[in-house]
Amino acid sequence: MSRISVVVPSYNDARMLEVCLSALAAQTRAPDEIIVVDNGSTDDTVEVARAAGARVVSEPRRGVLRATACGFDAAVGDIIGRLDADSRPGPEWTARLEELFSTDPTLDAVTGTGAFYGRGPVWHFVGRYLYLGGYFLFMSAAMGHRPVFGSSFALRRSAWLDVRTRIHLDDPRMHDDLDISFALGPDMGVAYDPALTVLVSARPFDTFSGFLRRASWGFHVVAVNWSDIGWLRRLWLSAQGQRRRRARRRVIARSASASLP
Known part of the structure; x- marks a missing residue:
């Protein structure tokens, strides 16, 4: 069995x-470790994390990409899951991660999506189908493969070590999920699984200025990564990589069939 770390x-x-860690404590397949990254909090984040049995690591430099990278670097698991503090995963979340990665050796990353809580039903609809639906649609077109969603995704540790060399840690305006998604190599397998849907707070819609800031950061991530590798070349590399992944899957399937009595 793989070891699973959750950051x-x-x-x-x-x-x-507190609520997120309670949901992790109720998993049918308990994580092997839970890491809370304190990104310079002035509230009782550290005390809450330790009371729940989580390991606390500190990243004093503000920025979600820096905090995520700090937690991923500290993780010891073969699979590294990622939740936000406002995420509320269902009880099968870690079990589903283990199942997905164990049944497909070509899979490097897997993502779920979110269903919103807080505010009202109109915002829940807007958030899930327009905000997140638009995110997956636009970003898939921008990078040539499905992006991961920061509130519910996981990587193999080997994939993180590869991705780690291409992310933009010195840029505090980077969304971690987007920059990691762009950094996933063209041969890497990225899957979407609706069973990994988590509840997330509707607070991105609290203020129009806050929403615009998040959106502007998203376009910034796209611009920076397109300057590294242009859009058309990125699409071509992704198409070639996915063909190679499908070929690997066929070889693995034939080998598994040949080993059956």
């Missing part, structure tokens, strides 16, 4: 973190 970056989100 939760947190900045002044102690009350939401």
Whole structure:
């Protein structure tokens, strides 16, 4: 069985973190370790994390990409899951991660999506189908493969070590899920699984200025990564890589069939 680490970056989100850690404590397949990354909190984030039995690591430099990278670097698991402090995973979340990665050796990353809580039903609909639906649609077109969603995704440790060399840690405006998604190599397998859907807070819609800031950072991530590798070349590399992945899957399937009595 693979070891599973779950990383939760947190900045002044102690009350939401408490609920997230309670959900992790109720998993049918318990994580082998839970890491809370304190990104310079001034509330009782650290105390809440330790009371729940999580390991706390500190990343004083503000920025969600830096916090996520700090937690991933500290993780010891073969599979590294990622939740936000406001995420509320269902009880089968870690079990589903283990199942997905164990049944497909060509899979390097897997993502779920979110269903919103807080505010009202109109915002829940807007958030899930327009905000997140638009995110997956636009970013898939921008990078040539499905992106991961920061509130619910996981990587193999080997994939993280490869991705780690291409992310933009010196840029505090980077969304971690987007930059990691762009850094996933063209041969890497990225899957979407609706069973990994988690509840997430509707707070991105609290203020129009906050929403615009998040959106502007998203376009910034795209621009930076397109300057590294242009859009058309990225699409071509992704198409070639996915063909090679499908070929590997066929070889693995034939080998598995040949080994049956």
